[in-house]
Amino acid sequence: MRTTVMRPQLRRATFALALLPLPLLATRAPATRSDAASTVVVGRVTDGHGNPVPQALLRVTDRGASATAAVDGRYSLRVPRAIALDQAERITIRVARIGFQSRDVAIVLRGDSVRADIQLTAATMKLESVVTTATGTADAASTQAATAPATASKGIAGGNTLQGRVAGVAGGVAQAAPGIAM
Numbered sequence: 001m002r003t004t005v006m007r008p009q010l011r012r013a014t015f016a017l018a019l020l021p022l023p024l025l026a027t028r029a030p031a032t033r034s035d036a037a038s039t040v041v042v043g044r045v046t047d048g049h050g051n052p053v054p055q056a057l058l059r060v061t062d063r064g065a066s067a068t069a070a071v072d073g074r075y076s077l078r079v080p081r082a083i084a085l086d087q088a089e090r091i092t093i094r095v096a097r098i099g100f101q102s103r104d105v106a107i108v109l110r111g112d113s114v115r116a117d118i119q120l121t122a123a124t125m126k127l128e129s130v131v132t133t134a135t136g137t138a139d140a141a142s143t144q145a146a147t148a149p150a151t152a153s154k155g156i157a158g159g160n161t162l163q164g165r166v167a168g169v170a171g172g173v174a175q176a177a178p179g180i181a182m
Contacts (some may be wrong), residue, residue: 037081039109043116045069045095053120056097063091085112099123 005115026151045056052073060079067077083089089109096102100120107116 037085037088038078039081039085039111040113041077041079041093041107041109041116042113043074043075043096043118044073045075045118045120046073047100047120047122053097053100056095056100056118056120057095058118059094060091061094079109081109082087093118 002129018121020027024105045058047053052071054071054073056073056075057066057078058069058075060077064081065077065079067075069075075091079091084171091107091109093107094102095105096120097120099122100175101119101123103118104117105118117124
């Protein structure tokens with residue numbers, strides 16, 4: 001009878017002794033280097049007037065590093081180094097934002113941090129024509145809908161002036177009186 005009572009106690013003691021060396025093994029685990037040498041590039045992205053350019057995308061393509069500028073135009077970009085921190089290394093950062101011309105900026109990395117303020121130029125765009133359709137807007141080159149110019153050469157006096165001239169436009173004069181549904 002006594003052996004059955006000691007068996008559970010013996011199991012607990014054996015289990016505790018087996019777990020005892022685990023913390024010692026964890027402290028002696030080989031150190032892995034998860035953070036390679038890198039340089040942090042900080043700065044501000046602005047337009048030609050010194051205003052911040054929010055959400056500008058900064059990317060170092062050959063290193064896989066990228067960052068997005070904050071609302072105030074400030075950014076922080078961690079760039080992995082290919083050579084030692086004490087040696088100068090040249091990289092190119094591509095900066096892009098909708099409404100601005102993309103720009104490649106050459107930067108020399110020295111040490112663990114570098115400051116680089118970047119100025120973007122507003123892109124000029126020429127809008128030739130826009131066609132408004134029932135489903136939204138599209139440019140004239142890509143629309144498949146039938147279009148015709150609506151001119152006021154004959155005047156817009158009658159209610160059916162555009163009827164039959166523009167696809168999808170039905171005209172007529174609405175009659176309204178008390179008790180008549182429209």
